[in-house]
Amino acid sequence: MSEQKKTLTQGFKPGEFFQKYTMIIALVVVTIVFALWPGKQGLILQPANLTGLIAENGYVFILATGMLLCILTGGNIDLSVGSVVCFTAAVGCTMMAAGANMWLTVLVMLAIGLAIGAFQGFWIAKIRVPAFIATLAGMYAFRGFSNVVLNGYRVDIANEQFLMLFGNGKSSYIPDVIRQGIPSLDTVFTKDNAFLSGLIGQNFVTKFNLTCMCIGLIAAIAFVALKVHKILSQKKLGISQSIPGQIISTVVISVLVLWVSFKLACYRGFPMVLIWIALVLGIYAYITTKTAIGRHLYAVGGNEKATALSGVKTRNVFWFAYANIGLLAGLAGILTAGRAKGIDPVYGEGYEMDAIASCFIGGASAYGGTGKVSGMIIGAILMGVINKGMIIVGVDANYQKVVKGIVLLIAVMFDVLSKRQKR
Numbered sequence: 001m002s003e004q005k006k007t008l009t010q011g012f013k014p015g016e017f018f019q020k021y022t023m024i025i026a027l028v029v030v031t032i033v034f035a036l037w038p039g040k041q042g043l044i045l046q047p048a049n050l051t052g053l054i055a056e057n058g059y060v061f062i063l064a065t066g067m068l069l070c071i072l073t074g075g076n077i078d079l080s081v082g083s084v085v086c087f088t089a090a091v092g093c094t095m096m097a098a099g100a101n102m103w104l105t106v107l108v109m110l111a112i113g114l115a116i117g118a119f120q121g122f123w124i125a126k127i128r129v130p131a132f133i134a135t136l137a138g139m140y141a142f143r144g145f146s147n148v149v150l151n152g153y154r155v156d157i158a159n160e161q162f163l164m165l166f167g168n169g170k171s172s173y174i175p176d177v178i179r180q181g182i183p184s185l186d187t188v189f190t191k192d193n194a195f196l197s198g199l200i201g202q203n204f205v206t207k208f209n210l211t212c213m214c215i216g217l218i219a220a221i222a223f224v225a226l227k228v229h230k231i232l233s234q235k236k237l238g239i240s241q242s243i244p245g246q247i248i249s250t251v252v253i254s255v256l257v258l259w260v261s262f263k264l265a266c267y268r269g270f271p272m273v274l275i276w277i278a279l280v281l282g283i284y285a286y287i288t289t290k291t292a293i294g295r296h297l298y299a300v301g302g303n304e305k306a307t308a309l310s311g312v313k314t315r316n317v318f319w320f321a322y323a324n325i326g327l328l329a330g331l332a333g334i335l336t337a338g339r340a341k342g343i344d345p346v347y348g349e350g351y352e353m354d355a356i357a358s359c360f361i362g363g364a365s366a367y368g369g370t371g372k373v374s375g376m377i378i379g380a381i382l383m384g385v386i387n388k389g390m391i392i393v394g395v396d397a398n399y400q401k402v403v404k405g406i407v408l409l410i411a412v413m414f415d416v417l418s419k420r421q422k423r
Helices: 002-008 014-020 022-035 047-056 058-072 081-097 102-125 131-150 160-166 177-181 183-187 194-200 210-237 243-265 272-290 292-302 304-309 314-340 351-361 373-393 397-422
Strands: none
Touching: 022 373, 047 058, 047 243, 047 272, 047 373, 058 081, 058 272, 058 292, 058 314, 058 351, 058 373, 081 102, 081 131, 081 314, 081 351, 102 131, 102 160, 102 314, 160 272, 160 314, 177 183, 177 210, 210 243, 272 292, 272 314, 272 373, 292 304, 292 314, 304 314, 351 373, 351 397, 373 397
16 A cells, blocks of 8 residues: 555655746636735626637637747747738738638638748748847837738628627627537526526526537546546656646646536627637647647747757757747737737737747747746646636736746746756
8 A cells, every 4th residue: 555655646746846837827726816816806706707718819829829939949039020910911901801702711811921031030940130130120120011011900890700700799609509409408407407406507508518528528537537647657767757646637637628618608608709708729739749749849849950950950940839839820810800800000919029938938938948848838728817807807908018027037937947946
């Protein structure tokens, strides 16, 4: 029995556990603080606010994913993404206002973003212009192009299909196919059902989205299964691991997925923007962990010269990173236009800063070579919770920027101090 207990706790060090999951703990603490704020108790946890949190920060998740690839190459960043988002959205909205086909417009917006990313990547990778300078030039240039396309005025979108797939309207949610397919369930989900009304709430029981809840349940089960498979695989290979730490993190994340799914199901279900976010995060999580180019990104950030000597074409790695963030800026432009039902010349301002902050807060190193998509997700959620929480409690907009700056500084300081300790 004692041997079994020893095996279970093998490798568990509280200090390392708290260091590894610092941002998750910070996210929980910040959420609790806003949830218990005097006079605003529980408001941030309301289903409508959680849905708004996802919709309002959709562009952050998308851009931060691309920004992470740039940062991995050695702490490089892209300052132009906010302007590229505005420019691609300006072109797309203008095309649809003129009667262009929606899918053709979407492809054009993505192609423009990819072309801009590849163009800037050429200067950075081939000509060796510092990334800061090349993208700073792009920030000014494409902001100017946006104003030229828009002629200084807002352009609205009236295409209902586009707004449904990429927007944030009442129709921009995954329909409840389970209740639509089984009409008899409507007789169960009524206010007269005391058990369900007590569990879900009388205000939500009649419109509870079963499909959303089932998707969340499947996602939680799949996550647990993958974690168990990973633990067993590491055990077979004899890799040292902290079983309690992994169990705690798995339980916390699974419960969080189920709770969020429940809250969203109480409102309208999963918003369409969440599908696009999940798709991008899944693809790039796979690229960074399971592919050769993903390993090359980390290698270049760790030691570019050594990576080049090993036969890797490091210039192509830089080019890949910046072409990708351009493509994702095009997608962010689509989501921004869909949510705002049009585009204004000032849209996109500050987007790059939100993306950069999310990466660093999520554990990406300012020196490159370190960072994960999962960490970036936590960073983006934390920034979103801080923004939403400060709006709910009525913090002045200027002080909101001060708080975000302090949070970013603390995150980078934590990274620097951690590297000093390792040395």
